[in-house]
Amino acid sequence: MPETSNDKNVTTKARFLGKQWDVVRKIKAAKALKPDILILSRKEQDLVAKDFRDKGWAARYLWGPLNLMYEKFLLNRLTGVTNIPQVIGLEDYNCLLISRIDGEEIKKHSAPISADYFDKLLQIADKLHARGVLHLDLGHKSNIMVDKNGAPAIIDFNSSLYLPPNAFFRPLIRLLAKVDKYAILRLKIRFRPQDSNPAEKKRIENFLRLRKFWIFDKLLRKLTNFISEY
Numbered sequence: 451m452p453e454t455s456n457d458k459n460v461t462t463k464a465r466f467l468g469k470q471w472d473v474v475r476k477i478k479a480a481k482a483l484k485p486d487i488l489i490l491s492r493k494e495q496d497l498v499a500k501d502f503r504d505k506g507w508a509a510r511y512l513w514g515p516l517n518l519m520y521e522k523f524l525l526n527r528l529t530g531v532t533n534i535p536q537v538i539g540l541e542d543y544n545c546l547l548i549s550r551i552d553g554e555e556i557k558k559h560s561a562p563i564s565a566d567y568f569d570k571l572l573q574i575a576d577k578l579h580a581r582g583v584l585h586l587d588l589g590h591k592s593n594i595m596v597d598k599n600g601a602p603a604i605i606d607f608n609s610s611l612y613l614p615p616n617a618f619f620r621p622l623i624r625l626l627a628k629v630d631k632y633a634i635l636r637l638k639i640r641f642r643p644q645d646s647n648p649a650e651k652k653r654i655e656n657f658l659r660l661r662k663f664w665i666f667d668k669l670l671r672k673l674t675n676f677i678s679e680y
């Protein structure tokens with residue numbers, strides 16, 4: 451664990467994987483069921499630790515390990531997909547190490563978003579869906595990043611769903627994939643309004659209207675609200 455635990459841009463040292471790392475940034479989660487996030491750097495390598503070790507016992511021993519195992523399982527389904535974090539390993543059963551996306555969250559990105567950014571983001575989403583992974587939290591602007599080359603990246607597979615991409619589940623995957631695709635199109639309207647045509651806007655309005663009647667959407671929202679409150 452870091453020797454001190456200040457937030458944001460304070461370099462302290464911490465031991466991970468048996469080596470000393472600079473803690474470039476620590477995002478100390480205020481919520482009981484969220485991990486602390488540590489951005490680590492050593493020589494040419496950067497890592498991210500999702501760490502439940504300083505949390506209360508329920509998060510440390512129950513929720514955290516389950517949560518991280520699930521995220522690890524999902525990320526392993528996505529090995530080789532570019533601009534998705536890769537699993538580096540476990541520091542402990544309640545501390546997961548993943549590769550760092552060198553960039554910033556789209557909501558904090560001040561430079562203009564490039565014209566092909568959202569097409570590339572849709573291509574990444576297609577790759578996730580082809581492997582049976584539905585992100586389902588792309589509406590959250592802190593889960594989509596702009597890397598140092600201006601390309602999109604997707605993080606945070608905590609609220610995601612995996613369905614085996616076989617003939618039986620494929621129709622359901624196609625249906626649920628719309629949740630991700632419409633979340634991306636909504637972001638496109640927000641960040642690149644000049645590229646969004648009225649037909650696209652209409653499709654999103656219709657989708658949102660339809661979604662209100664879908665019972666699973668209400669349940670999913672209740673569940674994610676419950677999780678993010680704790």
Ligand SMILES: Nc1ncnc2c1ncn2[C@@H]1O[C@H](COP(=O)(O)OP(=O)(O)O)[C@@H](O)[C@H]1O
Pocket residue numbers: 477479484485487498535548549550551552553555592593605606607608
């Ligand atoms: N692999 C990563 N590369 C770069 N930054 C990351 C990475 N994973 C997480 N972060 C940073 O930490 C924040 C919180 O991580 P996230 O995985 O979204 O957890 P949660 O939203 O559940 O707290 C992100 O919004 C991002 O700023």
Ligand SMILES: [Mg+2]
Pocket residue numbers: 590592593606
């Ligand atoms: Mg997140």
